[in-house]
Amino acid sequence: MNSSTTIAVLGAGPAGVAVALGLRRLGFEVVVVGEWRRFAAVEGVSARVLDGLRQAGLHHALACADLASPRRVLWNGSESALNQEFLLDRPRFDAALREDLRAAGVPLLEARVREVHSDEGGHRLLLEGSGGEQVLQAQFLVEARGRQAPLGSRRLRGPETLSLLNQWQQEPGRGGSAVESLEDGWAWMARLADGRCYWQITLDAASSSLPARDALPDWCAQRRAQSARVAELFGAQALEPASLHARSSTAILALETGGANWLRVGDAAMAVDPLSGNGIFQSLSSALQAPAVINTLLTCPERAELALNFHQRRVEQLFQRFARTGRDFYALEQRWAAQPFWAARRAWPDTEPLHAPAGFAGLRVARAPVLRDNLIEEAEVVVSADQPLGIWHLQGIELAPRVRCLQQGEPFERMAADLAEPQRAMLRGWLQSQGYRPAP
Template sequence: MDTSQAGKILVLGAGPAGGAVALGLRRIGYSVCVISEPRPFAAVEGISERVVDGLRGAGFDAALKSLPAPTPRSVHWSGESSAANTERLVIRSEFDRGVLIDLERNGVELVSGRVRGVTRGDDGYRVEVVADSGSRTLQGIFLVEARGRAAPGSGLERLRGPETLSLLQYWAGPEMTPRTAVQSCADGWAWMAATADGRRYLQLTLDVASADLPPKDRLVEHCNSRIRPLEMAAPFIDGAEPTGELHARTSTPTLCREPVGADWIRVGDAAMAVDPLSGNGIFQSLSSAMQAPAVINTLLQQPQRAGLARAFHRARIEELFFRFARIGRDFYAQETLFAEEPFWRRRRDWPDQAPIHQAVKPRDVSIARRPVVENDLIREAEVVVTPDQPLGIWHLQGLPLAPLLRALRSARPGENPEHLLAAVLGEKKALAPQLLMWIRHQGWI
C-alpha cells in the first residue's frame, strides 16, 4: 500500500495518545506533523507497570528512559490502610520531552505553538499555529484531535459523569524517599506524591456541586486545611511548605459520543476521559489510540469501508469508557465511612449497575461479524461475542476462534472435542488440548 503521496496528517497534541497515533501512522508510511505546546504547569502522575508495557509497545523508547524505578504506594480507604502496591512517578515535563525525541527520531515533523484556529476546506484542513517567533499555517488531509480535556468540543454530543474538580498544590521540603499515597475523606479524596529532591505534589479531588469552594484568593488556604488533617499526609508535609500557585483541573468523566468522522478522529482524553481515581489515565489514552492508525488508514485508503471503520472506533471508545468508569464506581463503593456524603453518593452508582466482569455461560456466547484490525486496515470478520467481551474476540495466538467454537458446537454425543479441534487446526493440531482447556475456562462450552 503506497501512502507516501497521500498528503500530510496533522496531529494536535503530543501526549501519549497523540504520540502513539503519530508513531503508528509513520510505521504505515504516512507523512505526519504533530503540533503541541508545553504544559502550563508542572504535572506528575503515578503509573502502573501495565502502563509501562503499553508505552513500550507503542514505541516510546526515549520517553521510557525518563521513568524512575517503582516507588511505594500507600492507601487509606474506608478506614483501612494498605501498602502492598507500587507505582512509578512520571514527571510529565521530562516524559513529554522524551515523547518529542521519539517522534523526531521516527520522522515526525514537530511544530511547537498554540493552535489558534482550525478550518476545513475542499483541499483539507488548515491549522493556524501561534508561537513566540510568529504564526504559521499548516495544511493536511486528515486531523487527529489529541489535546486531551482541553480539546474544543466542536458541538459534539457528550456524556458527562458527576462534575469533579481536582486542586493541585505544590510543596517543597527536605529530600525524602519517593513515595505516593491515597486517602479518602468526607468530601473527596487526596493523592500525594513526593520525589527524591524534596518536591511534593498534593492533590485534592472534590465534587463541584457540594464542595462549597471559597473565592480564588482563599483556595490555597482551603485546600491545605483539608489536606493537613489527613493521616497519610504527614510524611509529605512534615518540614515542608506550600509553594507556587494552586492549579484547578476538571476531572469529570467525559465521553464524546461521535469521536470520528470522514477525515478527523479524536483520541485519548479528547475522545473519552475517565475519573483519575481509576489510575488508568495514560493507559486509557493509549488504549484509545493504538488502533486509531488502522482506522485512519482505512478512511483514507478504502473509503468504501468508512462506515465500518467509524463504527469500530466509536464502539471501542465507548466500551473503554464504561469499563474504566465502572472500575472507578466500584472503588468508590468500597468507601463505607462516608457513603452518605454527597461526593460518594453521586459516584457509587454511576454510570450504571452493570458489573465490570460478567459470568459467561454457553447460551450467552455467539458468533457474529464485527470490525477487526488486520494489516493496518479495518475489515469485518467472524468473532466470538460474550457478555464480558461485547466487541468480540477474533483470534488467540493468531488462530481464529469462531471456527473452533463452531466445530465444538457441531459435536455429536460421545464425539471427542479434541479431535474436532484438531481437524480444524490442521498443521497446528498439537494445540488442540491447550485451546480446549482455554475455551472451557472462558465458559464457552
C-alpha cells in the same frame, strides 16, 4: 508562512505522539502540532501503562518512569500498602515524547492552534508560535489535545469533578505516594526523590463549598494539616500554602469520535476519572488502533463506516469498563456513602456488573470489524456477555469456526485435532473460562 501535510496531529502528549509514530511507520506524511503543558505535575501509573508505552515505541518516554514504589492506600478506614506504582515526572516525560518524535523523523511545530476550518476537502489550521502566525493545510486531522480539545455537543459526562493540584519543594529524600479517602472526596500525594512534592484533592464540583480562588492555597494547606498520611510522607513544608493549579477531572466520552477526514484519540475521545490511575493507558489504547483506522479511511474509503464503527465502539467499551471500575472502588468507601461526592459516584455510570458471568451457551458468532494488516475489515468473531465487541483470534487461533463446531456437537478433541498440544491446552483453558464443559 503556509505549509501542507497529509495528516496533522494536534497535541504532543502520549496519544498524539503514539498516533504520529504509528502513521509514520505506515509511510504517511505527518506533522504534530503541540505546546508545552502550562503546569508541572507528576503521575502515578501502573505497569500496563509502561507496557503501552513500549508497544507504541515510545522508548524515551518509557525511560522516564521511576522504579516502582509502594503506594499506601487508606480507604474506608482500612490501610494497605499492597499496591505499587511508577511515578512519571510530566515535564521530563513530555520532553521525552518530543525526543521520540525526533528519533522517528516526525516534525513537531511548537505552536498554539488558534483556529481550525474544516470541510470535505481538508483542514486549514491557523497556528501561533514563537515565529508568528502560520497556516497549515492538512488532508486529515487527528484531535489529540486531551481534555482541552473542543468537544462539540454530543458527549456523555460523569459527575462534575474538580481537582486541586498543589506543588512545593523540600529536601531530597526517599520517594513514595499515597491515596486516602475523605468525607468530601479523596486525595493523592507523591514525593519525588529530588524533593518535589505533589498533593491533589479531588472534589465534587457541584456540592463543594470552596473559598475564593486566592484563598485556595491556604484552604488546601489546612486540609493537608488534617492528614496523617501527609505528615508521614512529607514534612513541615506541607503545612504551608503552595502553588496551585485547578482543573476539571470529570469523566467525559465523546459520542462522535471520527469522520471521513478526522479522528479523536486519547483524552479528546474519552477522559476517565483520575482514581483509575490509568489515564495514559486509555489514551494509548485508542491511539494504538488509530493508525489502522486512519489508513483505512484514506486508502479504502469504501470501508469508512466500518472503520469508524471499530474506533467508536472500542472507545466506548473502554470508557464503560473504566467507569464501572471506578464506581466499584468508590462503593468500597462506606463511611460517607450518603455524602454528595460518594453518593453520585457509587451509582454511576449504571448498575451493570464490571464482569458478566461466563456462559458457553451465551456465546455467539457474529460479523464485526477487526484489525488485519494495518487495515480494518470485517470478520467472524465470538461475542460473549463480557466481550461484546467480540474476539477474533486467541494467539493466532481463529475462534469463530471452532466455537461453531462445538455448538453443533463436535467433540473438542476432533475440533482441535489440527493444533499442537500447547495450542490445544490454551484453547481448552479459554473455553473453560467461558463455561465450556465437554459432554461426558
